[in-house]
Amino acid sequence: MNVIEVKDVWQIYDNRIVLERLNINIAEGSFVSIVGPSGCGKTTLLRMLMSEEHASRGSILLDGKPLSREPTVDRGVVFQRYSVFPHLTVLGNILLPLELRSSRVCGKFFGARRRSAIEDARTMLEHVGLRAAAPLYPAQLSGGMQQRLALAQALMAKPRVLLLDEPFSALDPGTRADIHVLTKRLWEETKMTIVMVTHDISEAFRLGTRVIVLERPSPDEPGKGARITHDIPVRARQTATPDKLKIA
Amino acid sequence: MHGGTKARESMDAWVRVSSLTYPRIGEDVWFNDRGLHMLTRKSFLKSGAAIASIAAASGVAPARSEAKKKFTLAWTIYVGWMPWPWAAENGIVKKWADKYGIEIDVVEVNDYSTSINQYTSGGFDALTITNMDTLAVPAVGGVDSTSIITGDYSNGNDAVILKDKTSFADIKGQSINIVQYSVSQYLLDRGLQLHGMTERDVKVVNTSDADMAAAYLTPEVTAVVTWNPIVEQIMQNKSAHNVFNSSQIPGEILDLVIVNTKTLNAHPEFAKALCGIWYETLGIMLADTDKAKAAQTEMGKLSGTDYAGFASQLATTHLFSDPANAADFTRGSSLITTMEYVRKFLFAQGLMGQGATSPDVVGIEFPGGHIMGDPKNVMFRFNADYMAMAAAKSL
Amino acid sequence: MRIINLHPGRRGARLLAAAPFVTVVVLYLIASAIRLAANPDDRLLPSIGKMVAAVKLMAFTQDMATGDYLMVSDTLASLQRLGEGLAIAISIAFVVGIAVGMVPYLRRMFVPFIAAFSMVPPLAILPILFIVAGIGEAAKVTLIVIGTAPYMIRDLFMRVEEMPKAQLIKAQTLGASSWQIALRVVVPQMLPRLIDSLRLSLGPAWIYLISAEAIAAQDGLGYRIFLVRRYFAMDIIIPYVLWITLLAFLFDILLRLLQRIAFPWFAGAKSQ
Numbered sequence: 001m002n003v004i005e006v007k008d009v010w011q012i013y014d015n016r017i018v019l020e021r022l023n024i025n026i027a028e029g030s031f032v033s034i035v036g037p038s039g040c041g042k043t044t045l046l047r048m049l050m051s052e053e054h055a056s057r058g059s060i061l062l063d064g065k066p067l068s069r070e071p072t073v074d075r076g077v078v079f080q081r082y083s084v085f086p087h088l089t090v091l092g093n094i095l096l097p098l099e100l101r102s103s104r105v106c107g108k109f110f111g112a113r114r115r116s117a118i119e120d121a122r123t124m125l126e127h128v129g130l131r132a133a134a135p136l137y138p139a140q141l142s143g144g145m146q147q148r149l150a151l152a153q154a155l156m157a158k159p160r161v162l163l164l165d166e167p168f169s170a171l172d173p174g175t176r177a178d179i180h181v182l183t184k185r186l187w188e189e190t191k192m193t194i195v196m197v198t199h200d201i202s203e204a205f206r207l208g209t210r211v212i213v214l215e216r217p218s219p220d221e222p223g224k225g226a227r228i229t230h231d232i233p234v235r236a237r238q239t240a241t242p243d244k245l246k247i248a
Numbered sequence: 249m250h251g252g253t254k255a256r257e258s259m260d261a262w263v264r265v266s267s268l269t270y271p272r273i274g275e276d277v278w279f280n281d282r283g284l285h286m287l288t289r290k291s292f293l294k295s296g297a298a299i300a301s302i303a304a305a306s307g308v309a310p311a312r313s314e315a316k317k318k319f320t321l322a323w324t325i326y327v328g329w330m331p332w333p334w335a336a337e338n339g340i341v342k343k344w345a346d347k348y349g350i351e352i353d354v355v356e357v358n359d360y361s362t363s364i365n366q367y368t369s370g371g372f373d374a375l376t377i378t379n380m381d382t383l384a385v386p387a388v389g390g391v392d393s394t395s396i397i398t399g400d401y402s403n404g405n406d407a408v409i410l411k412d413k414t415s416f417a418d419i420k421g422q423s424i425n426i427v428q429y430s431v432s433q434y435l436l437d438r439g440l441q442l443h444g445m446t447e448r449d450v451k452v453v454n455t456s457d458a459d460m461a462a463a464y465l466t467p468e469v470t471a472v473v474t475w476n477p478i479v480e481q482i483m484q485n486k487s488a489h490n491v492f493n494s495s496q497i498p499g500e501i502l503d504l505v506i507v508n509t510k511t512l513n514a515h516p517e518f519a520k521a522l523c524g525i526w527y528e529t530l531g532i533m534l535a536d537t538d539k540a541k542a543a544q545t546e547m548g549k550l551s552g553t554d555y556a557g558f559a560s561q562l563a564t565t566h567l568f569s570d571p572a573n574a575a576d577f578t579r580g581s582s583l584i585t586t587m588e589y590v591r592k593f594l595f596a597q598g599l600m601g602q603g604a605t606s607p608d609v610v611g612i613e614f615p616g617g618h619i620m621g622d623p624k625n626v627m628f629r630f631n632a633d634y635m636a637m638a639a640a641k642s643l
Numbered sequence: 644m645r646i647i648n649l650h651p652g653r654r655g656a657r658l659l660a661a662a663p664f665v666t667v668v669v670l671y672l673i674a675s676a677i678r679l680a681a682n683p684d685d686r687l688l689p690s691i692g693k694m695v696a697a698v699k700l701m702a703f704t705q706d707m708a709t710g711d712y713l714m715v716s717d718t719l720a721s722l723q724r725l726g727e728g729l730a731i732a733i734s735i736a737f738v739v740g741i742a743v744g745m746v747p748y749l750r751r752m753f754v755p756f757i758a759a760f761s762m763v764p765p766l767a768i769l770p771i772l773f774i775v776a777g778i779g780e781a782a783k784v785t786l787i788v789i790g791t792a793p794y795m796i797r798d799l800f801m802r803v804e805e806m807p808k809a810q811l812i813k814a815q816t817l818g819a820s821s822w823q824i825a826l827r828v829v830v831p832q833m834l835p836r837l838i839d840s841l842r843l844s845l846g847p848a849w850i851y852l853i854s855a856e857a858i859a860a861q862d863g864l865g866y867r868i869f870l871v872r873r874y875f876a877m878d879i880i881i882p883y884v885l886w887i888t889l890l891a892f893l894f895d896i897l898l899r900l901l902q903r904i905a906f907p908w909f910a911g912a913k914s915q
Contacts, residue, residue, distance in 0.1 A: 052812055073818035082807040085814075086912035087831045096827065097817040104820065139911025157817045365875045369687045384874050390684025425778075425859060429873040454870055455778070455859040462770040463859055466777045599874050601684075602700060 003028045003161060003193045004049070009058035010225065011044055018044055020225035022058070024212065029238035031187055031194045033208030035201055041226040042197045042214050043165060049195060050075050050163050062160065076159030080166045083150035084138045090149055091134040094121040097157035121156070128152045128182060144175035148182060155190065164196040168203065180206060191238040209237040318351040319511070319518050321374040322367060324360040327476070327561040328400040328503040329376040330547035331529040337546075344524040348517035352525075367391070373511045374522065379502040380434055380590050384599045386506070387610050387627035394512050394629040396519045397505035397526055398574045404564030405476045406435045406501060407493035409483065411469070416443050416491040424471040425455040425463055431501050432473040434593050438500065439492040464488070476561050477553065498566065499577070500586045509629060523571070523634040524643040530569050571638035578632040579615045587612055587620060689878035697878040701867075713867070714886070720862040722890075724780065725852050728787025732848075733841055735788070736795035741829055743796070744803025745821070754800070761793030766854055783855035790851040791844040798840045803829060835906040842898050845891055853887075 004026040011019040018041045026032055034042045047053040048060060051071050060067045062074065071077070084093050098117045099108055109117050125131045128148045138146055147167055154162060168176045184207060187194055198204050204211045213230035323332045335341050336354040345352040355372070357363035367375040368386045379395070386393045410418060416439060426432045433452070440446055450471075455463055460474045461481045472482065482488050494501050505522060512519055533543040541555065548558030568574035577583065594600050595607040603609075611626035613619050615633075619626060637643050651659055675688035689697075702714035709716075743749045743757070765772075765786055772789075776782040806829070814824045853865030860866040864887055871879045902909060 050812065050816070052808075071812050071815035073816060075816060077813060077816045079809045079813070082809040083813060085810065085828060085832075087906070087908050100814075100817055100819045100823055100827070104823065106826070137908040137911060139908060139914070153813075154816070159816065361873055365687075365872075368875055385686075388684070389686040389875060390682040427873075428870055451861075453859060453861050454866060456857055456869075459769065459773065459778075459858050462773045463778045466773055468777050468779055602696060602878075 001028050002026060003030075003063060004195070005061040005064075006045075007059050007061070009045075009048065009055045009060060011041065011048065011053070012056040012225075016222045017225035019214075019227070021227055024228070024231075026193065026195065027237060028193055029191050031207055031209045031237070032196070033204035033211045034195065034197045034214060035199065035204045035211060036214035036226065037216075038199060040214050040216050045214070046163055046165050046195065046197045049161075050077050073157055074160040076154035076157055076162045078147070078150045078154050078162070078164045078167045080169055083167075084146055084153060086138050089135055089137055090125065090130055090141070091118070091121055093138070093149055093153050094124055094156055097153065101157075124152050124156055128186075142175070143171050144179055147171065147179060151183065151186065155186065155192070160193070162192050162194045164194060164198075166198055167196070169199065176203070183207060188238065205234055209233070209235050316349065316351050317515060317518075318353060319373045319515070320353045320355055320371075321376075321505070321522065322355050322357050322363045322372040323376045324357050324363050325551045326360075326376070326503070327405070327551065327558065328565050328567065330551050330558070331526065331533060332376065333550050334533070334543060334547050335525050335529040338543075340525050340529055344521040344528075347524070348521045350515070350517060350521065352518070352521060367506075367508075373518065374505060374507040376503065376505055378431055379504055379587065380431055380594070382504065382506055383587075383590060383610065383612070383628055384429070384594050387612075388594075388599070388601050390627065392509035392627050392629070393506040394509045394631050395504040395506045395578075396512070396631050396634045397523060398568055398578045398630075398635070399503045399505060399526070400565050400567040401499050401503070402431070402475075402494035402501040402564070403498055403566040404493045404495040405479070405561070406431055406473070407475075407479045407490045408436060408439055408471070408473045409464075409479065409488050410471050410491050411464070411485075411487045412489075413470075414489045414491065417445075419471055419491070420445060420449045422471045423451040423453050423468075424473060425453050425460065425469050426473040427457050427460075428452060428454040429597065429599060430457075432475065433597070434590065435492070435494060435497070435501065436473050437593050437596075438497050438589065442496075476564060477557065480560065495564070499582055500589065502586070512631075519631075519634045520637065520643050523638045527571050527638045530567065534567070534569050571635045575632040575635040575639055578630050578635065583630065584614060584618065584620065587614075591621070686875045686877055689881070693878045694882050697876070698882045701879060701882075714883075717862055717864050717867050717883075718886070718890075720860075720866075721852060721856065721864040724783050724855070724863070725787065725848060728784045728852070729791065729841065729844070729848055731784065732788045732792040732795060732844070733837060735792050736799055736840070737833070737837055740796045740799025741803060741825060741833060744800035745825060745829060750800070757793060757796055761797060765790040765851060769858070778859040783852070783860070786855045787848055787851045791848050794847070795837070795840045795844055798843075799833060799837060802833060802836045806832065832912075835902050835909040838898055838902045838906075842895055845894055845898075849887065849891055 002025045004024070006022050006024040006026075009019065009022040010017065022045065024032075034045065036042045044053065048055050049067075051067055051069060054069065077083075085096070088096060095109075095117055098120065102109060102113065102117075108114075122131065122134065125134055128151065130145060130148055130152065133141060133145060133149075138149065141149065150167070168179055171179065180203065186192070187207075196204075196207065201211075211230070211232045211234055212228055213232075214226045215229045216226045217224045321332065323329045332341075332354050333356060341352050341354055357366065363372070363375060364377060364381055364385045366372060367377075368389045368391050370391075376399070382393055382395065408416065408419070410416075410422075413419075419440075424436065426436060436450075436452075437447065440449065455472075457474060457478060460472055460478050463469050464472055464482050464485065474482070479490070479493075483490060505526070507519055507522070529543075533540050533547070544558050544562070545555040548554050548556075551558065553561075568577060591600070591607040591610075591612070595604065600607060600609055608621040609625070610628065611619050611621040611623050613626045613629040615630055634643075671688065672691070675690055678685045678688050679690055698714070701717075702712055705711065706713050739753070739757075743753050768789075769786070772782055772785060776785045810828060811824065814828045819827065852863075853868070856863040856865030857869040864883055868880050868883050
């Protein structure tokens with residue numbers, strides 16, 4: 001079953017063709033790594049997947065239906081930076097998706113619902129190793145901890161697909177290794193469908209079930225856009241019915 | 249001795265700049281500047297900086313004798329003082345200055361209150377000013393000043409205006425918009441006195457003269473005291489009634505030319521020149537000739553109005569055009585009575601200094617030697633000699 | 644050693660900071676003494692003693708006519724006008740700034756207009772203000788609002804626009820509606836920036852307050868300064884000016900403190 005279908009997508013800015021003739025089908029439970037040299041347009045592709053940009057030609061389907069024109073809760077996102085909210089504590093950041101879902105007017109819980117939500121949030125924090133950091137603000141966390149928080153926050157919203165935009169590029173190798181382990185574990189537990197853009201090829205192969213390479217033709221011509229040059233299966237995807245991380 | 253050229257040069261520069269930069273509110277630019285012109289913070293700061301630099305210079309620099317002694321007379325826009333710039337522009341000032349071998353600089357100051365403060369700081373040798381303000385600021389401020397020209401008295405230029413009420417007695421209990429501590433308040437006080445009331449019967453709200461006309465239009469304002477041309481402007485409203493004005497206390501609100509007494513004693517030729525300029529100019533402008541009309545038109549333009557506007561303001565100003573009359577008036581007893589009212593008013597308002605226990609704290613000397621107040625602290629003198637010389641044509 | 648690498652020590656830094664103040668005071672005392680030697684009644688540069696006596700009179704002696712302690716009642720009157728004006732201004736700035744910053748339709752409609760409006764010098768439209776608002780308290784408070792709100796609105800919506808787009812997208816992917824984004828993401832992050840904006844607007848607010856009081860008033864710090872200027876009472880004016888400066892300084896410190904206590908995360912977030 002294909003969660004995402006990218007059908008003959010082109011992206012054109014003014015007279016420059018950035019991406020052309022993209023056709024990708026992403027099956028449920030995959031972990032797709034998209035690599036390519038910088039400036040080739042892989043972030044553009046991701047932006048289209050999250051509806052930050054719209055394709056000039058072609059269409060993208062999610063579960064068979066055309067993508068919404070704006071970002072929605074079915075596509076979670078983790079950015080390289082600014083992925084968490086600086087004005088909320090770690091706990092507050094994790095609580096936020098729950099609060100947004102439950103209270104449309106004031107965006108907050110009260111009483112018993114609040115206590116149970118906090119329980120769920122603490123469980124998630126435990127899961128990603130941030131329990132001790134709960135009362136801290138993101139500015140007090142290291143880069144690695146912030147990205148762990150970002151992942152946890154995104155997963156808390158139970159999205160259909162998780163989009164990662166070079167999430168670990170700013171981390172040092174040691175931290176990156178740790179977070180690779182965490183990411184892999186979370187993916188296996190939630191059986192989430194993940195699309196990750198990265199410029200680190202070893203990372204792409206280490207994490208992904210499939211590596212897609214985007215490259216611009218050489219020599220570089222504005223009249224020609226980047227296209228998929230390699231589509232490499234790496235390992236098996238998570239095939240069981242999606243069984244999201246059990247939270248209480 | 250008066251401070252040196254350095255002070256005067258910085259003064260000139262500041263005054264020249266300030267006359268270009270003061271903002272005028274509204275297009276009807278004929279606001280009489282005898283009162284408080286609203287100072288913007290910028291100009292207030294500039295004047296403060298100038299005053300400070302003058303203070304430093306004038307306090308420290310010794311007097312230097314020069315080839316030709318230079319003196320300054322400062323004036324502000326007011327119908328009774330417009331002869332000065334006209335005389336300066338038409339060579340009369342230079343003529344008389346040359347006659348006595350001196351140089352006279354006639355400088356305009358945009359704001360009346362500032363001109364007084366600068367004179368008191370030592371920035372000018374002579375100043376056009378009212379009798380009341382002479383006593384309140386330079387005299388009380390320890391700057392011995394002599395009035396050498398009694399130019400005119402306000403004969404209706406200052407007025408108390410009530411909205412929709414026709415009798416002065418109706419002012420009781422009202423809030424009055426007025427420039428506090430100006431001649432307007434003196435007028436108000438005299439009016440209250442003459443009608444058996446005191447300031448306790450009214451409430452005084454300090455209002456800038458530049459905004460008086462606009463303020464009158466608001467419904468909250470029901471009583472104002474102000475001067476021309478603002479009086480004329482407000483009287484254009486049907487609701488306005490002139491219930492009391494300076495023509496009912498003639499001779500009490502005087503416009504003078506004062507000179508720093510120390511300067512005067514050392515250089516009496518300065519006073520002679522000033523008198524010569526004044527009475528020659530008056531002679532020209534008040535005659536029944538075309539030249540007079542041209543002069544008045546020019547003076548009107550210099551004060552932001554036209555011939556008709558200027559003439560109507562002249563009508564409520566009693567100019568002492570004959571120097572003999574001016575000298576007589578200055579020697580007369582009514583002046584003494586007037587100054588008694590004035591100093592009582594200032595003392596009651598607390599304007600004679602913090603430590604003053606009575607109006608006698610400052611002495612006022614009259615022609616003939618009569619002294620009102622402390623004879624050991626005479627700071628304000630009336631001198632009729634130069635006017636008499638003008639009358640005798642011995643200038 | 645290059646001068647750019649020379650650093651004063653801790654004590655040195657304090658001495659350096661105090662030096663200009665001390666110099667000004669010393670120069671003043673010298674100039675004042677010179678003038679007073681020539682004329683003991685000199686008004687331009689009153690002696691410290693005279694100013695102290697003036698403060699005693701204004702702040703610690705009851706006024707004969709009204710029974711008030713003038714400096715106290717002046718301060719309270721001015722602070723009330725300032726407080727009301729600023730409260731209204733920040734409320735307007737907050738609502739309009741955030742709405743305009745977040746909603747593209749509103750942004751297109753209002754940004755040019757607000758920019759133009761902020762160029763109108765408030766003191767020049769004073770006569771119109773009188774006709775509309777009278778010459779009482781309302782006019783003074785309105786002048787303060789007109790003078791400070793446009794800057795704060797513009798500052799605020801520029802800050803909203805500066806917010807990383809990533810945050811807005813993240814919020815949407817967490818399921819937030821526009822209203823929820825405003826309430827839970829934008830507003831909490833703009834509140835400390837509003838305090839910064841307010842701190843910067845305090846200076847102009849004082850200017851407008853004093854100008855307004857110069858026009859038609861019966862009390863207030865600006866009123867008193869313009870009133871006694873008529874008879875050149877620098878011994879009252881200088882202490883009043885120093886007092887206003889001290890008040891402005893205190894408010895700035897209080898606002899910074901408020902920002903630090905209410906928004907402990909802001910300092911860290913700003914540096915990132």
